[in-house]
Amino acid sequence: MRERGRALIVDGRPTTRESLLRVCRGAGLSGSIALSWPEAKEELRSRYYDLVLICSESRGHSCVAMIRDIRELGLDSCILIVAPPRRHSTIVECLSNGAYDNILTPVHETWAAITVSRAIERRKYYAGAQMKDHYRRLSIFDDLTRIHNHRYFHQSLSRGISAAARYQYPFSILLMDLDNFKAYNDAHGHLAGDQALRALGAFLGKSIRAGDIAARYGGEEFALILSHTDKEGALVVAERLRAGTEAIQRTHRSLPAPFTVSIGAATFPGDGKTKDALILRADKALYRAKRDGKNRVCG
Numbered sequence: 001m002r003e004r005g006r007a008l009i010v011d012g013r014p015t016t017r018e019s020l021l022r023v024c025r026g027a028g029l030s031g032s033i034a035l036s037w038p039e040a041k042e043e044l045r046s047r048y049y050d051l052v053l054i055c056s057e058s059r060g061h062s063c064v065a066m067i068r069d070i071r072e073l074g075l076d077s078c079i080l081i082v083a084p085p086r087r088h089s090t091i092v093e094c095l096s097n098g099a100y101d102n103i104l105t106p107v108h109e110t111w112a113a114i115t116v117s118r119a120i121e122r123r124k125y126y127a128g129a130q131m132k133d134h135y136r137r138l139s140i141f142d143d144l145t146r147i148h149n150h151r152y153f154h155q156s157l158s159r160g161i162s163a164a165a166r167y168q169y170p171f172s173i174l175l176m177d178l179d180n181f182k183a184y185n186d187a188h189g190h191l192a193g194d195q196a197l198r199a200l201g202a203f204l205g206k207s208i209r210a211g212d213i214a215a216r217y218g219g220e221e222f223a224l225i226l227s228h229t230d231k232e233g234a235l236v237v238a239e240r241l242r243a244g245t246e247a248i249q250r251t252h253r254s255l256p257a258p259f260t261v262s263i264g265a266a267t268f269p270g271d272g273k274t275k276d277a278l279i280l281r282a283d284k285a286l287y288r289a290k291r292d293g294k295n296r297v298c299g
Contacts, residue, residue: 005050005120006030010040010066011082013055019107020053020082027116037061041069049077050123051116053103056083056090063094071098078123080115082107142216144194145201153215153223157275160225164268171227171268172234175282176241178220179260179294188256196259199252203244222261231267231299238263238297246295262289265299 007024011017012035024031029051034040044052052070056063063081070077081094081102091102100119103112140152148156157173164171178184178196185193197220204214204222217223224241226234242263249258264286266272271281289298 004028004030005123006032006048007051007053007116008032008034008040008043008049008077009053010034010037011053011055012036016055016082016105016107019109020103020112023107023109023112023116024051024053026113027120029116029120037066037069040066041073044070044073044075044077048075051080051119052077053080053082054094054099056081056087056094063090063099064097067094067098078119080119142201145197145216147201147205147222148213148215150215150218153213153217153225154275156213156215156225157278160227161268161273161275161278164227165273169228170230170233171225172229172231173266173278173282174224174226174234174238174241175217175264175266175279175286176222176224176238176261177263177286177290179262179290181220181259184257184259192256195252195255199248199255200245200259200261203248204241207241207244229267231265231270234265234267235297235299238265238299242295242297260295262286262294263297264289265297267299 005028007029009017009020009024009031011020011033017033021031021033032043032049034043040052054063054066067079070079079099081091081099082105083091083102084105095102100122101115103115140148142149160171178200181193184196197216200222201214201216204224208214208224211227213225215223226237229237242261245261246258249255264282264284266278266282266285268278272278285298289296292298
């Protein structure tokens, strides 16, 4: 969050909005006023507000509709409803639809200050949690393809081998490489190459089971972890992914040309009992697929 947060007060009543403005400024916020909801929407489009205080009696727009508009704008502002006690049902409906709290009118400024302070603390906590989640995602996801990254693949592979050894079940990995990717980039440009990588990442992400893992291994290489899968099953999955990759351009019309992949498979424990042994075996299988003509699966 910025050093000084912002609050937008949406209220056409002079007495109420001035009281709320004093409360917000007393809490260290920069306060702005919108006299109507259309005016407020334009303000929300132009700058971010940590708090939005909405009068329940604004003409022409219900509070719930305003809350939905705020979320449809993609904003995570903390919302407070300003309403008299007789609007009990409206307050409840707003709280049920995403408002954080309410301030009763006529405004008791000491009470309102407590509510605003609590809302600010919630917003800070939420922003901190978002930042934490952002950095967590950066640490385990590849920015281009939006699937897991090389680091997460290795961590998951180590955990997967340990579990497979303990509970005695098969466990397979696939190493996948785009064929002739340098030529694809040279012919169509690096932006098209990035688009192909994104499309392949999206395809892999939606083509695996919930317990499996797809990752970008590096460059144009991808890796998959297939839990509870023996060599025969891994080769079946690999062939399905190979054939599906050939068809990606049909659903991604903006891709300038189709592309293919070669895939190597390895299975625990027959092909290796350690992470390095499995990767080496899958890499050798991938090399054979490349050597034997590409766009094929070897295990």
